[in-house]
Amino acid sequence: MSSKQLNMVQAINSTLDMLMKEDDSIILLGEDIGKDGGVFRVTEGLQAKYGAERVMDTPLVELGIVGMAIGMALAGLKPVPEIQFQDFIFTAFDQIVNQAAKMRYRSGGEYNVPMVLRTPYGGGIRGGLYHSQSGEAYFAHTAGLTVLSPSNPYDAKGLLISAMKSKDPVIFLEPKKLYRSIKSDVPDEKYSIPLGKAALVHEGNGMTFVTYGSMVPTVVNTVVKHSIDADVIDLRTIMPYDGETILNSVKKTGKLIIVHEAPRTLGMGAEISAFISERAVDYLQAPILRVCGPDIPFPYKLEEYYMPNEERILKAINRVQEFR
């Protein structure tokens, strides 16, 4: 089995290429994705290969990009809209929440919207307020959407392949901080990672970490560096999240720390914390802790203070270890 060392940009690019080659119903559309290959180069070379009709440089209108993709999906195509930065998705929010997400339910199952909306999200590139946001909770809060976030190139490929098979709308959140910072061995062949299944990326008995996307390497590195005896769960699918894997791990360790970049209040950490309180409170040996972005707009110059880091994760580790 042949494979290549790829970064996430390359993994997504080659996966799109592979899928487009075999399925002419796949259409990519977005701002500057064609000739220019996208501002992060994720779609580099695809327009040259598949033409401007299949890799569309659209006018500058997010609600139009998503709205159009919805109509394409309803007409039997498989659109992959790109929103250049997740921060610019809000004018298209209505199309996502009120059209795409509700179409199957409201039509009694007669219509559905198979669309994979890709968008880079999160901080770490000094993008300030409008090029750094993590809005996964907005989408996870909407019935009808599936929300994914890969944390490495291998998963990016496997999750994208699964997303493309989905008959319902998928929000594919790409942690831009990790686009080029890590490489993994990516098989050339097609493989898929099941939706709704988390990965146990580090094993231990002392405590459980739940995280996803850009924070996975930060958590794993901290745990490895300080020889922490911990399970680290990478959700991969944010909605519907893998409750079973989290529950089993917490029952084993009795301690839970959730780490995400998005603001703490009503983020995924709040949901997972409630989930565990509801069904494993008697297993808990320490308070459930959250290490998250603060509830402030994402800053520019002092970005490092916003992103959860080794120091803040260690503090949480100490707190659960010392609790009695």
Next chain:
Amino acid sequence: MDEKELFVKAYKAMALSRALDRKIVMAQRQGRVGFYTPTIGQEALQIGLSMALEKEDVVYQYYRDVPFMLHRGVPPAAIIDQIMGNSSDVEKGRQMPSHYSSKQHNFMSIQSPVATNLPPATGAAYAIKYRKKNNIVVTTFGDGSSSTPDFHAAMNLAAVYELPVVFLCENNKWAISLPIEKQTKVEIWKKADAYGMKGVKVDGNDLFSMYEIAKIEIERVRKEKKPVLIEAVSYRIGPHSTSDDPNKYRTAEITDGSEKDPMTIAEKKMIEHNYLTAEEIEKIKSDAKENIEKIFDEREKLPAPGTDTLFTDVYEKSNWIIDEEKEEIL
């Protein structure tokens, strides 16, 4: 179908639609229906356009398009089923009244946020063009909806990509309580020019003019694969919805059965063209009324959908979260 048959079919749909509209409004007052957005006054423009369409054409309609749907073959029973949200409703009672859907007749599913059907309509037209098919897409909306960002986005995209879309603006001069003069400072059809597409205005109260223009424009859209904006000027004879009292903000310009009522105009012309006699018209109207009474009483007896429908169709396959919540509630 020759011209006479075409117009007789159209008039029958108008009469059926008017009878259905009156019945539902009445039933709402009697507490038998929860809510409804009357279509009275907009029959001619919708049916005039529908007459020029093919079966394969796709419609991204809005909540006032019952006449359009009836003309294209959606049975009145299906409309009533949706309004009652009963066990026969294709939508399984999930949407409030006036949000119809009928895949069988190429009608898409209606949403509440106005004009958000327009951008998807352009996507559907893109798919048609990409697959080199010959059908077209029609999307409808009110005058108020022309102020939305979705209208702008869709018009621009349809023009840029040269898509076979008919944008039908049903200008009934009111958006709930806001008159058209306060909605926009430009006639709606003229906005097409700003996007580089054709715009036309037509008397939407006249079935015959509406069909004439629709036929020309639809043929052109089909052949040239380019969009058009048709502004059909009409009047909302009824209230915005059964929850609205228009006496608070306007005096009626056109009333049910008056000279300017599109039904009256159509009847006059049907007689002039020797398509129907006055007696035949009366018969069509009384038959429609009787028919609707019967169907309504029948559909009203149908039970609510089973509670097992509550938790399905959120996704193709359910997930543990929904399963668990279902278990808890049912």
